[in-house]
Amino acid sequence: MDGLDDIVEEFLVESHENLDQLDSDLVALEQDPNSRERLSSIFRTIHTIKGTSGFLAFNRLEEVTHVGENMLSRLRDGELDLTPTRTSVLLQMVDSVRSLLTSIEASGGEGPVDVSGVVAAITAAMEDAPAAPAAVIPAPRAAPAAKKAPAAKKAPVKKAATAKTTARKATTPRAKATAPAAPAAAPLDDAPVAVLADELPETVDVHPVVDAFSDHAEESEAAPAASGDGQPRRAVADSTIRVDVDLLDELMLLVGELVLTRNQIVQNVARQTDTDLIRASQRLNLIASELQEGVMKTRMQPIDHIWSKLPRVVRDLGLQLKKSITLEMEGRETELDKTLLEAVKDPLTHLVRNSVDHGIETPDERRKAGKPAEGVLTLRARHESGQVVVEVADDGAGIDPAKLGAKAVQRGLVTADALTRMSPADILQMIFLPGFSTAAAVTNVSGRGVGMDVVKTNIESIGGTIEVESEAGRGTVCRLRIPLTLAIVPALTVECAGDRYAIPQISLQELVSLDAEKAANAVEEVGGAQVYRLRGELLPLVRLTDVLGLTSERHDGHVVIAVLRSEGRRFGLVVDRVINTEEIVVKAVGGQMKAIGLYSGATVLGDGTVALILDVQALARRALRTETTDRQDSQKAAAHAAAASETERQRMLLAAIGGGRRVAIPLDTVTRLEQVRTDSVEKVGNREVVQYRGAILPIVRLDRHLGAYGESDREVLEVIVYADHGRSVAIVVEEILDIVDGEAAIRSDIDDLGLLGSAVLGDKVTELLDVRAAILAADPAFYNTPAIPAQMTPEGATTSLLEV
Amino acid sequence: MTAPTDIKAPATSGQLATFRLDGDLYGIEVEHVQEVLRSQQLTRVPLAPSAVAGLINLRGQVVTAIELRERLGRPPRPEGTDAVVIVVRLHGEAVSLLVDSIADVVDVDAKDFEAPPDTLEGQARDLIRGAYKLHGQLLLALDVQKAVSA
Numbered sequence: 014m015d016g017l018d019d020i021v022e023e024f025l026v027e028s029h030e031n032l033d034q035l036d037s038d039l040v041a042l043e044q045d046p047n048s049r050e051r052l053s054s055i056f057r058t059i060h061t062i063k064g065t066s067g068f069l070a071f072n073r074l075e076e077v078t079h080v081g082e083n084m085l086s087r088l089r090d091g092e093l094d095l096t097p098t099r100t101s102v103l104l105q106m107v108d109s110v111r112s113l114l115t116s117i118e119a120s121g122g123e124g125p126v127d128v129s130g131v132v133a134a135i136t137a138a139m140e141d142a143p144a145a146p147a148a149v150i151p152a153p154r155a156a157p158a159a160k161k162a163p164a165a166k167k168a169p170v171k172k173a174a175t176a177k178t179t180a181r182k183a184t185t186p187r188a189k190a191t192a193p194a195a196p197a198a199a200p201l202d203d204a205p206v207a208v209l210a211d212e213l214p215e216t217v218d219v220h221p222v223v224d225a226f227s228d229h230a231e232e233s234e235a236a237p238a239a240s241g242d243g244q245p246r247r248a249v250a251d252s253t254i255r256v257d258v259d260l261l262d263e264l265m266l267l268v269g270e271l272v273l274t275r276n277q278i279v280q281n282v283a284r285q286t287d288t289d290l291i292r293a294s295q296r297l298n299l300i301a302s303e304l305q306e307g308v309m310k311t312r313m314q315p316i317d318h319i320w321s322k323l324p325r326v327v328r329d330l331g332l333q334l335k336k337s338i339t340l341e342m343e344g345r346e347t348e349l350d351k352t353l354l355e356a357v358k359d360p361l362t363h364l365v366r367n368s369v370d371h372g373i374e375t376p377d378e379r380r381k382a383g384k385p386a387e388g389v390l391t392l393r394a395r396h397e398s399g400q401v402v403v404e405v406a407d408d409g410a411g412i413d414p415a416k417l418g419a420k421a422v423q424r425g426l427v428t429a430d431a432l433t434r435m436s437p438a439d440i441l442q443m444i445f446l447p448g449f450s451t452a453a454a455v456t457n458v459s460g461r462g463v464g465m466d467v468v469k470t471n472i473e474s475i476g477g478t479i480e481v482e483s484e485a486g487r488g489t490v491c492r493l494r495i496p497l498t499l500a501i502v503p504a505l506t507v508e509c510a511g512d513r514y515a516i517p518q519i520s521l522q523e524l525v526s527l528d529a530e531k532a533a534n535a536v537e538e539v540g541g542a543q544v545y546r547l548r549g550e551l552l553p554l555v556r557l558t559d560v561l562g563l564t565s566e567r568h569d570g571h572v573v574i575a576v577l578r579s580e581g582r583r584f585g586l587v588v589d590r591v592i593n594t595e596e597i598v599v600k601a602v603g604g605q606m607k608a609i610g611l612y613s614g615a616t617v618l619g620d621g622t623v624a625l626i627l628d629v630q631a632l633a634r635r636a637l638r639t640e641t642t643d644r645q646d647s648q649k650a651a652a653h654a655a656a657a658s659e660t661e662r663q664r665m666l667l668a669a670i671g672g673g674r675r676v677a678i679p680l681d682t683v684t685r686l687e688q689v690r691t692d693s694v695e696k697v698g699n700r701e702v703v704q705y706r707g708a709i710l711p712i713v714r715l716d717r718h719l720g721a722y723g724e725s726d727r728e729v730l731e732v733i734v735y736a737d738h739g740r741s742v743a744i745v746v747e748e749i750l751d752i753v754d755g756e757a758a759i760r761s762d763i764d765d766l767g768l769l770g771s772a773v774l775g776d777k778v779t780e781l782l783d784v785r786a787a788i789l790a791a792d793p794a795f796y797n798t799p800a801i802p803a804q805m806t807p808e809g810a811t812t813s814l815l816e817v
Numbered sequence: 818m819t820a821p822t823d824i825k826a827p828a829t830s831g832q833l834a835t836f837r838l839d840g841d842l843y844g845i846e847v848e849h850v851q852e853v854l855r856s857q858q859l860t861r862v863p864l865a866p867s868a869v870a871g872l873i874n875l876r877g878q879v880v881t882a883i884e885l886r887e888r889l890g891r892p893p894r895p896e897g898t899d900a901v902v903i904v905v906r907l908h909g910e911a912v913s914l915l916v917d918s919i920a921d922v923v924d925v926d927a928k929d930f931e932a933p934p935d936t937l938e939g940q941a942r943d944l945i946r947g948a949y950k951l952h953g954q955l956l957l958a959l960d961v962q963k964a965v966s967a
Contacts (some may be wrong), residue, residue: 270877561863602827603881614870615879623860623872623879
């Protein structure tokens with residue numbers, strides 16, 4: 014066994030803490046036997062341990078907690094009174110649980126701990142109702158012991174705990190090495206023996222409680238000494254500390270303030286000349302950043318934390334339902350605030366169970382549908398636009414909107430009339446209505462009509478959203494969007510009508526700045542809506558001033574576009590100017606601001622002014638007409654279809670070669686783009702070369718080669734360094750234009766020397782360069798002979814280059 | 818104005834922080850008032866309700882500023898005069914009110930209290946709990962909760 018399973022480890026940490034609490038609770042309970050609250054708390058703790066141990070297949074642990082739970086539930090319900098006897102058997106139960114946990118931690122198994130004694134004792138104590146005369150005999154014997162127990166307990170238990178802790182320290186590494194032999198772990202060190210041995214008699218027999226405790230105390234004292242020279246490796250429970258999330262929140266707030274203050278200082282110091290001050294401010298800058306990162310990290314946990322439990326859920330459920338399912342996970346390292354992580358745990362588990370139960374079909378059905386028998390359930394997590402997007406996708410039967418609609422009508426959730434007016438996507442969202450379940454049969458997994466609405470409520474309670482997409486026969490995707498509140502986010506600050514606004518960097522794709530002349534040509538109108546051609550794709554433009562009902566202060570015709578992406582849609586936000594990128598702290602705004610639905614919050618900028626943070630999603634929803642969405646959807650669908658039908662799409666580099674001609678070069682073979690001064694071009698025979706990274710790079714001028722006429726008197730040449738099969742060559746073009754997705758399909762075979770053909774790329778006819786041929790045509794001898802004079806190329810590297 | 822010292826303060830009464838707005842005297846419960854500031858730089862909030870004057874930076878905290886003149890249906894503050902900012906704290910959230918000037922803290926007596934005068938109209942009527950008859954002046958008690966929920 015390689016270390017403890019994560020789940021087991023977590024269970025141990027949690028249980029140890031709970032047990033410490035339990036000890037004091039039980040003792041306190043004896044003073045105040047009627048405290049329902051305390052009883053309930055104890056009950057919950059034991060119940061939790063029982064539940065988890067059952068899940069993890071620790072049977073003895075389950076057994077002992079089970080009887081304990083029985084007794085506690087009767088105590089809680091007032092069916093039994095808490096007598097000292099019962100308190101002491103409960104304490105014994107706690108001790109057995111503790112020794113079982115110790116053994117589990119040391120060896121991964123329950124080891125030799127025997128629980129039958131304590132189980133019997135508890136059962137006996139439960140029968141031992143005050144009215145029952147049969148119980149009179151054992152009671153007085155047990156009672157004095159128990160009376161002394163609390164007193165004895167208070168002191169030794171603490172020591173025992175220490176002893177156990179140190180014992181764990183001492184044994185863990187060795188135990189791991191020798192595992193899985195649990196008994197073998199015991200003789201390795203005195204400490205565990207002490208712990209196990211003194212608890213065993215006590216658990217077997219109710220009466221010698223006091224003796225056992227005194228032993229316990231002595232041996233416990235010995236234990237630290239024994240482990241004094243022990244290994245320094247920390248035990249599971251000691252390597253972490255629990256910190257109140259509130260405290261972390263507070264720290265986070267303070268760090269946020271520090272970051273803002275830092276921004277202000279850095280901004281002010283930039284105007285100073287005092288070098289010491291500047292240096293100090295730089296250090297402050299660095300330290301504040303690191304501190305910020307550190308504090309953020311304390312709250313962040315990879316989503317794997319909750320995902321790691323899912324393979325088992327899927328496996329067990331799959332077996333139970335006789336389905337064969339592979340679980341795939343993408344983005345398991347995506348980090349999420351701890352609080353949010355906890356909040357999505359249950360909804361996510363539910364979605365996964367749902368997918369397994371309803372989504373993925375049985376192997377037979379799948380085969381009939383022409384799909385592989387094994388279903389695939391995919392979990393994806395990623396950061397998008399300041400949110401964490403978590404998807405649960407299956408390749409199952411999907412949801413049929415027609416069936417779903419009929420069901421909804423049948424359940425009276427919607428009228429038949431209303432249904433006809435709903436789009437398929439809207440119909441799908443009805444699965445989130447309370448009281449909706451589409452499962453034909455109620456299984457014990459799901460289908461009771463609670464679930465999706467609860468999932469939705471849970472997600473929305475943390476400010477997230479959930480949406481479902483499904484294609485009948487192809488599968489279903491449930492997408493959760495979870496906000497990253499509290500976070501310090503990098504943002505772009507822009508100016509609009511004299512005010513500054515912050516745009517979370519995560520929604521920002523690129524910035525485009527057009528001068529008046531270019532803007533006049535490049536910004537076009539389509540049916541009253543402004544668009545910009547961004548690399549051939551129409552980018553809908555949204556003027557921030559229009560959205561906000563303000564008047565732009567920019568009158569020089571320049572257009573600054575922030576290209577944003579929201580929910581898969583891309584649009585350009587036109588702002589007056591771009592100011593800066595800055596780390597901002599998201600501050601909550603009052604309810605009135607939220608109700609506007611355009612701002613996700615506000616922040617304080619470096620100079621102390623308040624800036625509103627734009628909610629890009631809301632902005633997109635508000636500003637983009639539905640038709641734009643539809644069009645983009647159909648485009649996306651077309652793109653999908655294209656991608657499915659032919660995988661030949663290629664990224665192409667577009668370059669102008671003069672004379673208005675454009676060529677495309679496959680991007681995957683372009684090593685880099687360089688600029689070369691014309692005066693560094695040297696001649697070798699009638700060929701041009703340039704020194705490049707210690708090698709000699711032959712140059713091909715495309716304009717000459719393809720018969721275009723370019724300007725030959727440029728000072729700087731734009732060069733595409735092209736590598737093919739380990740050989741390199743520099744291709745000189747007039748201007749690098751763009752990178753586009755080339756569509757192999759629209760090639761025409763109008764070709765010319767040095768061309769593969771032509772295609773429409775970015776709405777213009779573009780020549781597809783045959784690189785090999787181009788070089789050949791320019792210099793046929795170049796490929797055949799390693800003809801470059803040897804004196805030019807002493808290095809081996811060049812030789813290979815010349816073999817091109 | 819001077820604090821009317823002859824007013825006894827029975828248990829049902831309390832202290833009001835008073836301020837002036839368009840010539841009238843208003844008061845809010847002193848326990849709601851967190852602090853009073855001079856005019857602050859405001860960041861306007863496009864599309865917000867008209868009573869929202871903007872956001873201010875209160876030592877790193879972003880606080881909404883409500884223009885009380887607008888809220889009470891009074892004419893805008895004359896050009897060249899600065900507003901005074903009263904920061905109130907309600908349910909743990911800070912909100913600020915823009916008023917003309919701040920006046921004293923006044924002890925008020927429940928027996929001087931009367932329902933809002935019938936002459937009060939419109940939105941103002943909803944926001945005024947009533948009036949305390951002070952010497953030579955009426956003190957209008959503002960319902961802070963309602964006033965800030967613009």
